[in-house]
Amino acid sequence: MEIIHLLFLGLAALAVVAAFNVILQRNPIYSAIGLIVVLCCLAALFLTLHAQFIAAIQIIVYAGAIMVLFVFVIMLLNVREEESRGDRQKYLKWIAGPLFIALLAEIAAVLRLVDTPAPAIANPNQIADPSTSLGTVESIAHGMFTDYVLPFEATSVLILMAIVGAMYLARRGSQAEMDRIEKALGGQGEAEPSTADDHVAV
Amino acid sequence: MSSVLNSIDLPYILGALIKIALFWVFIMITVAYMVYAERRVLAVIQNRLGPNRVGWQGLLQPFADLIKFIFKEDIIPLSVNRALYLLAPVVVLVPAMMVLIVYPFGPSSVPLPGGETLSNIVNTFGNSLGFDWALDLRRINLYVTNFNVGLLYVFALTSLGVYGIVIAGWASNSKYSLLGGLRSSAQMISYELALSLSLVAILIPAGSLDLIKIVENQGGTWFGFIPRWNILALFPAGLIAFGVYLISAIAETNRVPFDLPEAETELVAGFHTEYSALKFALFFMAEYVNMTTVSVLAATVFLGGWQGPLVGTYPWLGFIWFIGKVFFFLFLYIWLRGTLPRFRYDQLMNFGWKILLPVALVNIVLAAVIGILFL
DSSP states (O other): OOHHHHHHHHHHHHHHHHHHHHHHOSSHHHHHHHHHHHHHHHHHHHHHTTOHHHHHHIIIIIIIIIHHHHHHHHHHTTOOOOOOOOOSOTTHHHHHHHHHHHHHHHHHHHHHHOOOOOOOOOOTTSOOOTTTOOSSHHHHHHIIIIITHHHHHHHHHHHHHHHHHHHHHTSOOOHHHHHHHHHHTTTOOOOOOOOGGGGOOO | OHHHHHHSOHHHHHHHHHHHHHHHHHHHHHHHHHHHHHHHHHHHHTTSOOSOOSSGGGTTHHHHHHHHHHHSOOOOOTTSOHHHHHHHHHHHHHHHHHGGGGSOOSOSSEEOTTHHHHHHHHHHHHHHTTOOOOOOTTEEOSSSOOOTTHHHHHHHHHHHHHHHHHHHHHHTTSHHHHHHHHHHHHHHHHHHHHHHHHHHHHHHHHOOSOHHHHHHTTOSEETTTEEOOGGGTTTTHHHHHHHHHHHHHHHHTTOTTSOGGGOTTSSTTGGGTTOOHHHHHHHHHHHHHHHHHHHHHHHHHTSOTTOOTTTTTOTTHHHHHHHHHHHHHHHHHHHHHHHOOOOOHHHHHHIIIIIIHHHHHHHHHHHHHHHHHHO
């Protein structure tokens, strides 16, 4: 039992607890915070595998930008707490349980039977050899700009499409269009930003 | 248990912990006296005196403020979301402090006076506990740890600092807090982009994400007297990068002229309206720690960190140069506060997205072109 195993156990346990938190909490802000904790734990796990770049990018992009977007949306659009509803499709849980166990069995089988060698873990104090290490800055840059440069460019165009689409959807239209939207909404005001008050548990 | 302890490099971790503790003490003292320095320097700019009663020339003022904060009544409004309300100051403060351990504050392999006796003491202590140590403390490294993606770590933790403000604004359950929190965090994430991109342009002459190597690469001079600092590398890309970085950093830390989200005449006090006493002190402290972090990054990446004249012969002088450069940036922050009016929020966001971000992007291309032609 080395420190690396203890670290893995601790981080993995925290990640699992936070993940359960995401689905079991009623207040959506708490779920979002649970997801942030999961992402940070995953980043720490990447660090134990010497994939420093992936760990940093996980936090910069996923926990630091995408989840901020989620949290903004929850706050601004007044996403309320889940009210418990009666379960209308009661038979589903009888299917879900066995399927989950089947999934676990499949994962165990794959881990036991498939035999791929683990990728070489880079020595963190040297320049990593890009072709054999995994997840360091050098290896990702090497792959991204030589073997995978076309998918990289295609992904950039995809992101550009998303930006243009968002700008188009959020543009301020002509006066006639604004009037039409106002009328369709029935003259009600826009959604107010939510406050903590609305999420007090009943 | 012993196998766990054997798998840790205990001397290295203990050394790192000691350096972190020293660094933490340094940061706390810097933050406390930053508040005092700000009040005195602002007073000089505004042609008045500033606090000069408590202790000689007012130097004990931070302690007076601390005692006041501790004894203030801690008011927690009834309708706040208690867990998040109490968590928010911590989430703002901890990442800001965590960033500071990746910077080198002096050269590597510096002779430590008294190193022989210290090595003997530590080795006998370790051997008496059963470990087999043979440490050589005659030379130490003046950095906490050799982190090979130090710059990315900095970006990651500054991104996490946004959450504290968003949560503080939301959990306070008040219109002013919510709007202030949203404005402040939107400003922070907008200027984070320009900040990161300006540093990407500097990575081309710097050659590594490891901040220790970045500082080491800035040694030496051109033509015998111009220091080889990154701000002058790939002229003019380094200067443009420095300008973009400085503006983004001031916006990132919510300081004048970008401090609309927490200005007193707007939105009461922004996201920390409902916080009192020690929690407010934590937010206040977090703002100064952020300023220090950003100043240390500027001093390290642009002005050469601990490089300076005579560092080769007197290695501990590097620490003095480093502190001097950091304090210069902190003074710049205070100077700007006393001089400039603040931006309106839409002007601020316009500037960040429509002007600063394109300039940073074009600067990367410029730096790359100049780098290929001349490096």
